[in-house]
Each structure stands twice: as C-alpha cells, then as structure tokens.
Amino acid sequence: MENEELNLHSLQQELKRRGMRWQAKKTKLSDLPRAEFRRRLGLRLPDERSREKMRSRIKRAAKKYKYASAFDWRNHNRKNWTTRIRDQGGCGSCVAFGTCATMETQWNILQNNATINLDLSEAHLFFCGGSCGCSFGWWIPPALDYAKDHGVSLEKCFPYQDHDMACSLCRNWEKYAYRVTKWREITSVAERKSVISSHGPLVAAMDVYEDFRHYSGGVYQHTTGDRLGGHCISIVGYDDNQGCWICKNSWGTGWGESGGLSAQTGWFRIAYGQCGIDTDHPSFVIEKMAEGGENGDADQGSTPCCLSAIAKGTPYEEDLTLLRDFRDTHLLESETAQKYIDLYYDYSEAIVEVLRTDSRARDLAFSLLGTVIEAVRATGTSEEFRFTEENIDAARELVKRVAKSAPPDLQRELMGYREEFDELMARGRGKKITEFAQAVQKQTAKRPKRRTARKSKKK
Secondary structure (H helix, E strand, O other): OOOOOOOHHHHHHHHHHHOOOEEEOOOOOOOOOHHHHHOOOOEOOOOHHHHHHHHHHHHHOOOOOOOOOEEEOOOEOOEOOOOOOOEOOOOOOHHHHHHHHHHHHHHHHHOOOOOOOOOEOHHHHHHHOOOOOOOOOEOHHHHHHHHHHOOEOEHHHOOOOOOOOOOOOOOOHHHHOEEEEEEEEEOOHHHHHHHHHHOOOEEEEEEEEHHHHHEEEEEEOOOOOOEEEEEEEEEEEEEOOOOEEEEEOOEOOOOOEEEOOEEEEEEEEEEOOOOOOOOOOOEEEEEEEEEOOOOOOOOOOOOOHHHHHHHOOOOHHHHHHHHHHHHOOOOOOOHHHHHHHHHHHHOHHHHHHHHHHOHHHOHHHHHHHHHHHHHHHHHOOHHHHOOOHHHHHHHHHHHHHHHHHOOHHHHHHHHHHHHHHHHHHHOOOOHHHHHHHHHHHHHHHHHHHHHHHHHHHHO
C-alpha cells in the first residue's frame, strides 16, 4: 500500500488482520487528495540528525516523577476544562491551533474555573506571529515566544480564515489578549505525565501518516501508508492502562472521536511511542499566563517572516536555521516557495563563512542539498518544481566549497547525500539535477583520498 493513495477498505482489512485497537471509517478527510490533506498539517519536521539528537535526549531523561495512572482534562473533578474543537481548514497553521488550544485550557486551570471558555485568535498568532504562511507551516518555540512577547488576542479581534491573511488586528487588541509568561520544553515521558496530571496540557508534535486521515476512534497506531508530514496538537491526558496519550486535534468535528465530558468528535488517542510523539519530538508546557497583550512593535507581522529575516540582516545562524526549516516543507511546488528558495541560494556565501567560523552551524550547511532532495521527492520531477539552471549552478558551487574545507564528519555526510541522489536517479526522477549529483559524487570522493595519501606519506 506504500506510495499509493490508501484505500479505506484495504486499511480496514489490515486493521482486522493485525488486531489493531483503532477503527477506520470514512471521515471528512478520507477523500481529500494528498496535497489537500497535507495542507491540514503544518509542523516543520526536523531533519534526521536533529531527530536523532532529540531521541538521545529523551532516552537520557530518566528522572523519576510521580503521577496518576490515568488523567484526562476533559473530565477532571467532573468538569471539562478544555475548549471546543476548532478547524484549521486547508492551511498549515496547526502550530497556532495546538498552541492556542493549550493556552485556552491552561487559563481555565490557572483560574480554577472550567467555564471561562476562551476563544483565542489563531489568525493573530499565526499571521502576525512570524510564520511563513499557510504553505510553510511553523515550529512550536517561535509560537510560544510570540505568545510570551506579545500575547494572543481573542478570535473576535482577528477572525481566522484558512488562507494567507495580512496581519490585521482590531483596535486596542492588547486589552483582549492573553500572554504566556513562562514556558519550557519537556523531553522526559515520565515528566510529561507528571506535568499533565498536576499542572495542565502540553503543546506537542507528531508525524502524520496516510492512514491517520481515516481515524474514527480507539488507540491509534500507524498501520500502513506513507508519512505525509508533521502536525502540532495539544495533549490533554494519558492512560497507562490503555498505553496512550489523549489529544485534541484541529480538523473539526467530522473526524476523530469524542471522550471525557466532551460530546464533540475531533479528539484522538495515540499509543505511546507512535509517530515520534514521545520518542522524536519534545513537548512544551505553559507554566504561567497573564491577561493583556504587549505591542512592542507597531509593524509586527507586516512582512513575510523569511523575507523580513533576511532583509534585516539577522545573524548567519538564524538565516541558516530558516534554510534548514524550509527544506522540510511539504509544499515546495508553490510560487512563494520558489521565491524563498532563490533567496536561500543567494546565501551560499554566508553558509561557507559559517562553516569556517561556527561549528554549531555545521548541520545547517546541508540545507541546500536537502532542499533539492525534498523538491524532487515532493513534486516527482524538477520541471514541476521549475528548478532553474541558475539554482543548480549555485548549489553545485556550494558543494564544491563545502567539500574543499569540510572536516571528516561533513565528508561522511556528503557521502550520504550522494547515495540519496543515486537512489533518486535510479527512479528516473529529477533528470535536470544530474550535474549536481555528479558534482556531489566527485567532491565527496576527493577529500578522503587526499587525507589518506597524506597519512601514508607521514608513515
């Protein structure tokens, strides 16, 4: 079933055959083309090197914590502390929805009042907060930082629509806003349960696979289908007896299950260890909040994040981070994406400079190579992506410069990219980047041989 549109009947048969604990039915998302479904995601997934580092951090976080065997903020002390299910629609704004959902519930808990029922403006957080728009998605820490630095106003101040919108807040929006005053990252699985049961919900991240679109209830485990992207959700509970997290999604009520004291569908349970939710990705707790916003920048959100960051001459490492994040977007075929990739290629000089001076930025040097690979993967052919010869020349020149001055560990990484290019070429995809692939192969072969020759002479 891999690499094909997933057939619902086949999935149901597979669930039955493998004795899975979740049910698949036709949902509002079942018949969406893949490209449309991907627009319901929006979390920028980290690259494999970053994921491996996070896996190591999570495994090392072995401190013991006390917590109940099960907890659910949808039914705590016979009250539902969560707010209603929202729908992000066809825009990659899940980070804003997952963050706002967590803020809304956390405010109820901090005020010890389950009936406040805040409705925060996801549009404010997403379109004013510095995201790159619907086609690019976002990452969680910048969203929490914005909610801390400025605050998020109410929905009525900036109503959400599922397409790119200019930042347009109501007058005196600060009066209707709520701020995060303290947040932190959590890696330990035990601490996540302890925090949920003693303090409140978590903003969380997960990978999304093809079969998840058909989820209608039970404890989800990835069963079949390709990984389609990353997603941000809010974890509102857990159950050790069922071995699962209890989560709030942002796909409306035509998907998922109900639970606790919530009569709405739109929730889901996911088994521990599934989709990277507690193995590859951290979670984030909002420890303190306050009423009122702070507008320290009259021009907040007035320009696209990537363009403004580059135009303002931010430090190289920040630009390279944008470059790395861009590589992981799912919608590389968009016209906006093409504009940004042109800008990133212009930054090849900066990448080379950082390589020479800043060891922390070494991983980021591969963002251009990764962008090419992801472009081919996402669109099937370079023609669909409109990948130009000028882009190829700039990328090839970067590879040469990197290979010329790279330390051994980077040389090994370049060899890995060469293998990935070989695999893409074997599938008959991306013919226009043949020269680029050959340049990678040529340069990765040179440096190690010269190093060996020098060692031989010394002997």
